[in-house]
Amino acid sequence: MNFKKYILALSVLITFLHLSASAQRDTMSLKTIITLTNKFTHEHPYEKVYMHLDKPYYTVGDTIWFKAYVTIGIHQPSDLSKILYVDIVSARDTFVQAVKLQIVNGTATGSIPLTQPLYKQGNYHLSAYTNWMRNFDPAYFFNKTITIGNPVDNQVITSTSFSGSNKNKQQKITARIQFKDPTGTPYANKKVSWTINNDDDKPLKGKETTDASGFATINIAAGKIPVLASNSLFTTIDLGNRKQANNIFPLRSAVAEADIQFFPEGGSLLTGVRSKVAFKAVSPNGLGADVKGTITDNTGAVAAEFKSQHLGMGNFVFTPEEGKTYKANITFANGSQTVTDLPSIQASGINLAVYNTNADTLSLKITANSAYFQQNQNKVVYIMAQSNGFVLYAAQTVLRSPVFSATIAKSKFPTGVLQVTLFDVSGTPLSERVVFIQRNDMLDLGLTSAAKTYGTRQQVKMQVNAKNKTVPTEAGLSVSVIDETKVPFNEDAETTILTSLLLSSDLKGYIEKPNYYFKKIDATTAADLDVLMLTQGYRRFLYSNILNNKIPGINFLPEQSMEITGTLRNATGMPIAKGNIRLQIPDRYYSTQTTTNMSGEFKFSKLIIPDSSKVILNARNNVNANNLMIMVNGTSLQGISPNFNYPDEVMNIDSTLAPSMKNTQRRYNNSHTLKEVQIVEKVYVKKPGYQDFSALTGLNFPDHSITGDRLKDCPNFAMCLQTMLMGITFDASLNNYYITRDYNQGQKSSPVAIFFNGMQVDYSYIAGLTSPDIESVEVFLNDGVSGINRRDNTKGVIEITTKVIPKGTKVTQDQLAQLFPPKYIATLMPKGFNVSREFYSPKYAGPATAISRPDLRTTIYWNTHLITDKTTGTTAFDFFTADDKGTYKAVVEGMDADGNIGRSVYRFTVK
Template sequence: MIIRRFLLLLCLLPAFGASVFAQQDSIPLTTIIEKTSKFSASYPIEKVYLHTDKPYYAVGDTIWFKAYVTIEKHQPSALSRIVYVDLINNRDSVVESQRIAVTNGFASGNIVLNGDTYKQGAYRLRSYTNWMRNFDPDYFYDRTFNVGNAIDNQVRTNISYKSSSKRTGVKVDATIMYKGPDNSPYANKKVSWQLMKNGDPVSKGRGTTDDKGVLQVDIPESQADVITGGILVTAIDVGDRKTISSSFSMRTAVKGYDVQFFPEGGQLTNGIRTKIAFKAIASSGLGVDIKGTIVDDKGAEVAQINSAHLGMGIFAITPDIERSYKANITFPDGSQATYNLPRVQSMGINIAVYNNDPTNLTVKISANDLFFQRKQNKSFYLVAQSGGVIYYAAQTVLQSTVYSANIPKSKFPTGIVQVTLFSSGGYALCERIVFIQHNDQMNIALKTDKPSYSTRGNVKITVSAKNNTTPVEGSFSVAVVDDGTVPSNEDAESTILSNMLLTSDLKGYIEKPNYYFNKPDEEKLNNLDILMLTQGYRRFDYEDILADKNPPIYLMPEQGIDVIGTLRTNAGLPVAKGSIRLLIPDKNFSAETITDMSGNFKFSNVNVPDTSKITLSARNNPNGRNMVISVNGEAYQKLSKNNNIAEEILNIDSTFRPYLQNSYKQYQSSRTIKEVVVKATKIVKKASHTDYGTFAGLPMMADHEISTQQLDGCPLLINCLSTMAMGLTYIDNNFYITRDYNSGSRTPVQIYVGSLPVDANFLSSMAASEVESVEIFLNDGVSGINRNTQTKGVMVINKKVVKKQKITLAQLQELIPKQNVITFAVQGYTKAKEFYSPKYDVTKAGTLGGDLRNTIYWKPNVITDKATGTATINFFNSDQRGSYRAIIEGIDAEGNIGRSVIHYNVK
């Protein structure tokens, strides 16, 4: 159990000459503190942060990452020894999932973006532990990044949208420019297009590009949600009977704005002057600058508003119960809109926090006259917590309409603090979150051994880590990239500081999170305070805590891979003290265990390599042939809403042009030195549903198909099918046609493996590597399958064809399934590859191509010396001249986190 410390302060704080905080009614306050402390100890908060080598990638690249798994006060977590990393495409399919062993709170890995599986577009990198899955997935590590394709991208596109409101919906005109790899336009080329939603066509048409390679697509009038939820798919005929497809998200096709208002403390109360924050965003999800006025229902202006940063700003009014208020807003394009402010409440008490003093938080509590008359001499409680630990608690009796208190900031750690005002009955009346910035992060210094370097020159960097002036031993990850080919916006990056201290504790999208930590000044701190007023914070819900409504725990922290199951007789009776043998053929490993009185067994901390199979046998038991082994399935993590969808880039080709140009040069250079081997290959017919008479009458072409290449990197078939099966929804161990499920139908899809009908649970035992393809039919044609099986839709899983050969009778008997011996696939540990860093004896560039690496160096396990706090890294530059950027991030054993960035020149 994690030991939590809390600080209870029963203070005498002056306000207007009166002693406002007194030691009365302390039992309810003590209850709040004790229950919060108990909750925090029982449900510790675990976090995951991934440091990656780059902010974006190209097809063919490798994503290098280090996972930092932390617990209270950002200390490396001993709670979980496994972390999961998922890569999700923009169609909400898990393309790859990795299970990685964690050592002392750290893990590292890599994901290869091979061209068979990955296409150009936006992807999500999601990470979590098994323990974190018990709670809100909004607090997982979840980052959206973009992948370009310079290798097979024969058509480069740029699209823009123009929308207009119509009587029955919205009309969208799209302008698409098509160019070849040499930047010449695809002029006078025929193009067909379809607007797709949930795998179904909404509208379609044809057109021809003009002399500049531009196509105008007029999408018919439709409902806005139909358009913005769709994907525009085009196919251009580039000649030689070759057609190339491109896909475009329609998320930003319909132009629009939204403005939200957030009164400090949660409401507008009659007669209490209140700060009101606002946030204006475009349809892209990104902030937009606005200006305007606040007027009452008589047309009198009461405030002017101007956004300060990324569409956010603040103003103040003194609301009157007799009045209503609205905001007249002007947007960047000159358009205008009116928004109503929240309704004024006749009675209430409010909290205001002032965070501009470097040493104190000033808390002002204001009650209006009506509230004061009814609640005079009642007790109230002020509680401030951070990370589940209460650092400040005080109580007062309401004897004045306005109280003020100064709370030393030194009582709190750096990070988000939740300040809540309670009634004496423990009801949260109002709250405010603030950010405490002590600038006490670990001081990490990077020092190069030379002022500048030559291409392919040897670079030596000394790392120095200190907490204040004391050297510390810490674990760090270092990435060095070429600034010229990997330009980046440091403010927009997700860093260990912005993630651990800010985004991991907030719900919703935070635009440019590192802005608040990149050389912070007074303006940035003020904007950070406005951000606190606009964001949702619900890690701690006092109402549930005080009511003892604890979250249900379904999954325990993992210390390793466990194989759990039950041994029963054919009659279904549990076998007590039965023998179970486990084998991993790939590893030449075996183990044995004995079942308990209920027939349950468990193998703990099994070291299973990725994509390995496990065999369990009960043969050694007396009468073992009449026993049945069943294994508990592994739960997979469902997909949640992408809160960071605003990070999707619509025009990847133009946005990342320098990076993609360099990627193409790398590809050309690598092709130059490849050995070419020509072999004659026999053409083998691909396995499909047409191989089986069972499917006579099914359409020849499936509505959707998943190839073996798309399943590459997927350990368990069911995990990937649940998200990759387009047009289907997987829920309650069944697949349903999505459009029917959304309409209320609960008729499942009929599933076949080959010609064998199975249920979805059967797929839990199948490895994705066994599958050649998956065919999805949204209707069964004239086959009669659905009528005979009372299902709707058909899924056919085609297994890979095994080369036929003669087998003996004994081998044939081995192929017959035995209930007392089972073999199944397990998502094992993914082993990280080592980053290749070349070593050069000479600085002269090679003659065959050149060294065009953009990730110059990556090392995930830099450990500083405990006595000196230092470490040294060595690597060689590429053939690229210009500025290089070195980034280091890390944590020490005490939970001190740090980040540092330096630039050096290569001439």
């Protein structure tokens, strides 16, 4: 879809409106509103990222194969940014891995091996973004929950359910957990100890015993400090023979309560105006909950009845009467009931309603109640509609009657979220409605194969057809083929190029089962999608901010290449102008040189640095080089954002992912070899710690400790530390740590004191530390009798201790030089581009033999570089099936140069 035609059409429309409104003396003209909106879009263009993954979930040992599509405007391939960042965070908000990729023609490809011990069984949060996107809300990054299972050496299979309540300010939680061995036999009569660290000095803990069916029932009665949604339940089951197994269960669904919200169409309920009211009911796990109920007024009379139609959402209509208040009487599917007030009713106001049932037109209805109409009769109001930041329709009318209706042709708008807003003459938004435009303007993709049934290890040839309407087009595509029998998944819950670029990237908040609205488009799904638009109350585009000049600051510039910048100074700190700096990347046999400017600053651009490569900066080729020092500028890191799609987390991974887990176990058994075991005498070696430093004398035993082995796989020490310190909260705006209890009460005057090897430092110092060098991190919630906090007006102590080089180790002259390099040389290892591996697709000459190694692949084929012919719109690919029989699912996604996006699914059988 070419958005340039929409800008051209808009310019004609603006000219017409300007001429028709030339006699008006408005506070803010419609043209001004359009001009300010377009100026904002031009200066703050929105980039979007979508990642096509080969599978919906994985097991440890798998590889995540992906292709990222980066767009701008109305789905144009972006040329604004050339670097993509992909972060993976655990369910406990611990940073796990960062990937950096080069964007070429709006796409980037990569792979993430899920190796042990970096990845364990659990739910992970994957987010993808460009540096430019960091100027906006992280909710609009590409966000996806990834579930990873691990059946190998898993001694305990668990199944869990939670229930919770808050009565009389007393919180009660019940966890019912079943423990089984890998064969499915219950662990009966086993001791289970449990702990909940709830930011208190004394965590909740207890012991239970499993029954004959392997169930342990844990009743948790929280004390003065309640259990929070961020807390987890830690269990340890005693398996006998000195064997134990640990499990972690997030308590988010146990702590939360069922909730319902009401959303009047247009934003407000008005006295005397018949209004549509949408509602959304959510269960404790964050998913939609079926409800029914009635609306009653203050006399007890029933004004309306309602019942959810899809995923806890629905709507009803009623007319609020003057002088009355209204309550909703709700009954949930489990029989529980609650009563809540409806949103307040305005005595004077005007409302916008949009009817989206006609295939070709939108119907608009503006209704002013009696009080508003009397005050504003014959005044002008504006209507504007925008999509992806582009104003595509604008008009004005005079309030000559309380009700005004109009129709707009849908051909003015592309498929996607459309924001329709009603303004008064001062530019104040009065009412707003979000609708979804569904037109036949997607990239038409088709997948076909020579047959619908194949044998094992048989070649499959497939053809792709791409059309823009009826015309063949050149499109860049990615395709995955998986064994759906091993990786079953609810197709309604899939994240696709359509759900991401057309829906979730424009609406803030969790969208449950987004592919339901695109898989089969009919009257029912269209009605359910319209209810979603009514209840998804947050969108990225706010006119009130734009028209009041509340423009977000630009703190992060678009990246066209990888850069290294810094300053060359002499021993006194003065910058050196016209100094020579040489950059070397030994791994790539690459070398280049630049000259500093008059402020001593240097910059190396257009660099391609592979990840884990060493970069050497050298200022030796300068006069008096021994007195020069190179200071390299650091790079800011994106903080860990919450998982907005947490309801997609799988609680009972073992049972939910059973077919995939079983296949992984088979694959492991077929390749398993016993490792040689050597038994050696263990000699106790004292570990370095706070006792080694006189400055920390007087501290008691640490309240919490983090050992170095927990940090060794952490790619960024400072970022990981923010999420691993129990009872400690990090404030990014102040770059300080605080005792969590004090911080939650607003006490920010006394940060935690930070020590590094007994020397007091600040956060900027530890930001430069590397994880492999750390021996331990010790946390003290008070300073004992050391006097540290009283002296420095701090509260609590963090001691970071590095590893000690064993005495007697010989150091070579080169190693010594590396420990004390001259200041005119700077050696660094910047985060470089990750190199994607090539997907292996085997080729077979015939069926499997008795000595053949079993082919147990779940991802059968993956290709990110399919390009259709511009004349015929076709391309082809081929692959071989694996050894297991079942249903294979092929998915092709992508876009053409005009921004038309598309997706197609094709299934065939292997017998």
